[in-house]
Amino acid sequence: MNSASLPLPALHATCSAVAELPIRLLAAVSGGLDSCVLLDALVLTGKRPTVVHFDHGWRPESVEDAVFVRELAASYGLEYLEERSAPADAATETSARKRRYEFFARAAQISGVHDLALAHHADDQVETLLLQLLRGAGSLARGMREAEVRDGFRLHRPFLWLDRSRLREHAQARGLRWREDRSNDDRRYLRNRIRHELLPFLEERFSPHVRQSLLRFCRVRIAEEEWMTELVRQAAEGTGLSVGDLRNSPIGRQRRIVHHWLRRQGIRDISLSDVEAVRGLASGGREGRQYSLTGGWQAVRRDGEIRLQHQTLPCASTNT
Template structure:
């Protein structure tokens, strides 16, 4: 066991004797064996224990046991207390999931402290078997079938050196070394998903397939290798079809259409916080009109002509500067498309969402912003200026519409109350040679 343990670090290219470790310790047999292996290997480490306050006196017993163990091993100990039940209720999580979230949030805090190199977790091969099965039934896809990551020095500094060791080997080692540990009474309760798989489902499957655990471990290894190859191929494909701009990602629709029946769309959008449930909506954009988009809290995927564009959403309170070369601008009211046309080839359009302006009067950069009190312009067809607020009254606009109206400026002059009326001073006339056409697409 000790040789296998130290070989793990050699395989991932880490010299453990030059590292500082945190060993997560519950008091159960798995983490006790992990701590013992670290001590026998001469590692520099300290223990970290979470008291989730879920089992009353038993939780306090575990903490006391771990404190005693730390003194025996002569290593430092860090302890944190959680009100797990309250956290689960506030965040609408199961107790198991709440404990997991709290635990890993703390690990992140420990990581960010910079006082150590790696966190060691005591997950073993039987945990991996159960995780792979649970992920299969949850429908988590190929990545889920790789189960628990073993960890590398490049990945989050979370390492699991016991992940290929069976639980029966851990028990044998503990008895051989005369180790003591505490039992978590909740481990026998099948109301928890993992315990149901451990105590009922897997034993039932073993009656039909006695080698099911060994077969699953073999499959995990296969799926892990397949997933690594898949990741590399997807990364190469994304590099080929995704064009990175300064502030966005542009994807030619014709190229993406070839892969619309694969997982490529998901693998592209997941990097921007989108989930699998939004893939069908993005697929619809491939056949949508320009200006349609799908969004989440931070990003939008926009159909713009022959492209899909992934970009950060514009802040609602923002003031947007528009340069002469820009052809498209997103904002909370939709999207503006800009085209410079010859007046001789112009087809006149009398639509509120289209502004036709004499290009010779336009000064750049244009400014797109929410209207404010005191704004005025010369509404098309009028020779006198009018306050925008008065214009709204004349148009009998609702408060909601008024609050969400934007204006477009050129040289500190309003040229368009967006989606409503252009300014008389910028209209096209018989001598106009070039026309700036602006098209508003609503969200």
């Protein structure tokens, strides 16, 4: 069905957002409102997604979530792939995300489909920006991209600039069912404290339009980063960073080179302290200096280059 012919105005924004996506793609569906709306919008606009669901195994009701998504895919007549992780493998938000994206990469290989749609929306974008700032990303904070290539597949976030209220309107207009994830209210997680405490505080005490202001900031930063990435791409292309070339660059360019290089090597959740530590490896001192990064990696200075290696022994996140 063409989105322009849909009888309900509530569906226009969501269906227009997915209209240009490929006909064949993977759709990540958790069973929550956002991903159920994504799947429905894809089907309404003539797409034939393969539904992929990853069960982290860290909530008792997650088995029921998987059953719900499996039945949802069947109701649309769609192919379905799922995987369950052992609870110990998803002990933190970071490790959970890593496992999830590893599954997406496997699903792309199994299905032969290398485009993946995710249901992140504007509220998620604002939370991600604040999360990055609070974790020390500094001027490297910019939220999420609407589209990017990662681990051999293309990510699409068609709802990234739509408020969650738009998604709820779609769900209500279509009479959709979804699962509620109680962990979204767990204040032990920083993202949830941002959602339930920090953002309402900022809106009440400073500006009711703070979300829109932060979204504008994200748009500006993403556009700037695309330009800056082109400027540093050649210096960050290899598996190793030249100590001499890095040293001879202005500090701002050094930071961009290091950040782009770390992302190319598959490092995520990069903080400004990580970037500064890698820069510090090039600033002087002896060969063999190293710094521990997230994900079990170490940056090591050797033979005039900075390279990454898997961490073999427990090591504090300080230069040695």
